[in-house]
Amino acid sequence: FRAVGLIQRGMGAYQRIEQALSLPAEPPQRETPAVWARTREPARQTVSPEEPVLALRDIGFGYVPDRPVLRGLSFSVAHRQQVALVGRSGAGKSTVFALVSRFYEPDSGALLFDGLPAGGLSRAACRARIAVVDQNTHVVHGTLRDNITYAVPDATEAEVRHVVELARLEGVVRRLPGGLAGVLGERGGTLSAGERQRVALARALLARPALLLLDEPTSHLDTINETALTAVMRDVTRECSVLVIAHRLSTVQHADRIVVLDDGRAAACGRHEELLTGSPVYHELAAGQMLRPAGTRTSAVTTPRTRPR
Numbered sequence: 001f002r003a004v005g006l007i008q009r010g011m012g013a014y015q016r017i018e019q020a021l022s023l024p025a026e027p028p029q030r031e032t033p034a035v036w037a038r039t040r041e042p043a044r045q046t047v048s049p050e051e052p053v054l055a056l057r058d059i060g061f062g063y064v065p066d067r068p069v070l071r072g073l074s075f076s077v078a079h080r081q082q083v084a085l086v087g088r089s090g091a092g093k094s095t096v097f098a099l100v101s102r103f104y105e106p107d108s109g110a111l112l113f114d115g116l117p118a119g120g121l122s123r124a125a126c127r128a129r130i131a132v133v134d135q136n137t138h139v140v141h142g143t144l145r146d147n148i149t150y151a152v153p154d155a156t157e158a159e160v161r162h163v164v165e166l167a168r169l170e171g172v173v174r175r176l177p178g179g180l181a182g183v184l185g186e187r188g189g190t191l192s193a194g195e196r197q198r199v200a201l202a203r204a205l206l207a208r209p210a211l212l213l214l215d216e217p218t219s220h221l222d223t224i225n226e227t228a229l230t231a232v233m234r235d236v237t238r239e240c241s242v243l244v245i246a247h248r249l250s251t252v253q254h255a256d257r258i259v260v261l262d263d264g265r266a267a268a269c270g271r272h273e274e275l276l277t278g279s280p281v282y283h284e285l286a287a288g289q290m291l292r293p294a295g296t297r298t299s300a301v302t303t304p305r306t307r308p309r
């Protein structure tokens with residue numbers, strides 16, 4: 001019943017966000033594919049394994065008329081693949097996340113989940129396939145376990161231990177008096193920024209998403225946290241597909257594919273080495289240290305992320 005209550009509260013919140021964004025109400029006949037409905041196993045449940053988990057086909061989108069942000073963006077994320085999205089500030093990376101989360105609908109083109117056009121699926125069903133970890137990690141006053149399980153309160157001990165291990169949080173469990181039952185201070189004050197991010201990752205992974213959307217932290221992580229995040233990123237693809245807004249060389253170097261967003265399109269796609277020589281935009285991002293090597297200080301990218309929203 002607690003889970004049902006949480007879901008209802010969550011749905012209420014989504015509905016309020018949709019109202020605020022003035023999204024048109026969706027027609028009632030939109031469905032959830034039966035195979036997706038098997039909760040807590042979705043990462044392994046796909047409609048058709050050969051279809052990409054997510055595909056954007058020729059997407060056009062603008063927040064206001066005549067000011068397109070995306071103009072013909074196409075790329076896909078295959079099963080268990082890690083795709084990194086890079087681009088200059090304002091290129092539209094967060095906009096892609098907003099569209100995939102279905103807070104907006106594309107003006108043209110198609111968004112497909114498991115090969116199914118999003119237009120025929122309910123927004124809630126699409127959102128249940130994804131988990132989002134953004135820069136605003138929320139750590140609430142409560143135990144470490146509460147913080148990890150609050151979206152899945154009936155998670156088993158084994159499931160919790162598994163995501164603790166996956167998110168490289170064993171050190172926190174050892175350090176915190178009481179371990180998983182230890183109380184995190186107000187806003188997670190007992191944790192470093194990197195640890196807070198990994199608590200958010202553990203929480204997201206516990207819900208077993210088919211696709212993880214990760215907006216990688218732009219702020220400085222110390223070497224230990226940087227190494228931990230890199231290890232988590234590498235291992236997470238054993239569980240689900242990942243689309244990451246990447247700011248670090250350590251992330252993009254491990255990505256199966258990097259999509260360089262420029263002028264509203266995928267200006268180039270490929271792996272790090274080939275893009276360094278083949279994509280002027282990517283070369284510029286790397287040279288300008290928008291993509292920073294592990295452990296470097298933030299001075300090269302201190303521009304705050306401003307959002308005109």
Ligand code: ATP
Nearest residue numbers: 063069088089090091092093094095096305308309
């Ligand atoms: P950054 O790396 O700085 O976060 P980004 O690549 O994520 O940038 P977006 O935040 O997606 O870029 O923004 C793309 C464009 O859309 C920008 O020109 C931005 O000003 C505009 N934009 C973003 N959100 C809104 C909004 N809610 N209303 C109107 N315009 C918006």
